[in-house]
Structure formats: structure tokens, C-alpha cells
Amino acid sequence: xxxxxxxxxxxxxxxxxxxxxxxxxxxxxxxxxxxxxxxxxxxxxxxxxxxxxxxxxxxxxxxxxxxxxxxxxxxxxxxxxxxxxxxxxxxxxxxxxxxxxxxxxxxxxxxxxxxxxxxxxxxxxxxxxxxxxxxxx
Numbered sequence: 001x002x003x004x005x006x007x008x009x010x011x012x013x014x015x016x017x018x019x020x021x022x023x024x025x026x027x028x029x030x031x032x033x034x035x036x037x038x039x040x041x042x043x044x045x046x047x048x049x050x051x052x053x054x055x056x057x058x059x060x061x062x063x064x065x066x067x068x069x070x071x072x073x074x075x076x077x078x079x080x081x082x083x084x085x086x087x088x089x090x091x092x093x094x095x096x097x098x099x100x101x102x103x104x105x106x107x108x109x110x111x112x113x114x115x116x117x118x119x120x121x122x123x124x125x126x127x128x129x130x131x132x133x134x135x136x137x
Contacts, residue, residue, distance in 0.1 A: 007109055010102035017095040024091045028084040035077045042070045 004012075045067045048056045056063070 007105040014098040017098050021091040021095050024088040031081045038074045
């Protein structure tokens with residue numbers, strides 16, 4: 001089995017975390033869309049309640065009940081929206097921390113690779129003169 005480096009593991013986790021962040025964004029967008037629809041329906045009910053048309057007067061109690069239900073639904077959606085906003089903030093912060101960790105791990109791996117390359121060059125330099133000295137006498 002191939003062993004993955006720390007940066008590769010963090011990159012995979014970051015990919016998953018960004019996906020979770022996008023899901024939270026979609027949940028927030030859906031809740032916002034629903035709130036817009038509820039507010040539009042509330043506006044329609046208010047217009048109907050304020051109408052001078054006799055047809056609307058016959059249904060005024062129904063309109064008032066509907067407005068009450070829509071108000072409750074708007075309050076629920078407002079609460080859900082706040083929860084989704086907090087979740088999105090939390091998921092985004094997690095992803096940002098993972099990204100910073102991945103970048104730090106990648107830098108550390110590059111430094112280690114550079115150090116190892118320098119050590120290899122030094123080893124080759126010391127190995128070559130020593131072997132040539134052994135062959136001369």
C-alpha cells in the first residue's frame with residue numbers, strides 16, 4: 001500500500017470539508033429562497049386584506065389566519081437561516097484551518113526534500129574524494 005504524505009491527507013480532508021461547506025451554502029440559499037416566497041405570500045395577503053373588493057371582504061378571516069400561519073413560518077425560517085449561517089461560518093473556518101495546515105505540511109515536505117537533496121550532494125562530494133584517495137596508494 002502506498003503511504004500518503006501528510007499534505008496529501010490534508011488535501012483530501014480539505015476537499016471533503018469544502019464539499020460540506022458548499023452543502024451548508026446550499027442549505028442557506030434554500031432557506032433564503034423559502035423566506036422570500038413566504039414574504040411574497042405575506043405581501044399578497046396584506047394586499048388582499050386591504051382591498052376594497054367585496055370578494056376579499058368575505059374571506060378576511062381566512063386571510064388573517066393565513067397571515068398568522070405565514071408569520072409563524074417566517075419566524076421559523078428566520079431561525080433556520082441563522083442556524084445555517086452559523087453552520088456555514090463554522091464549516092468555512094474548519095476548511096480554512098485545514099487549508100493552512102495543508103500548506104504548512106506541504107512547505108515542511110518541500111523543505112525536507114530540499115534538505116535531503118543537499119545531504120545527498122554533500123554525501124556524494126565526501127564519498128568521491130575518499131574513494132579516489134583509497135585507490136591512489
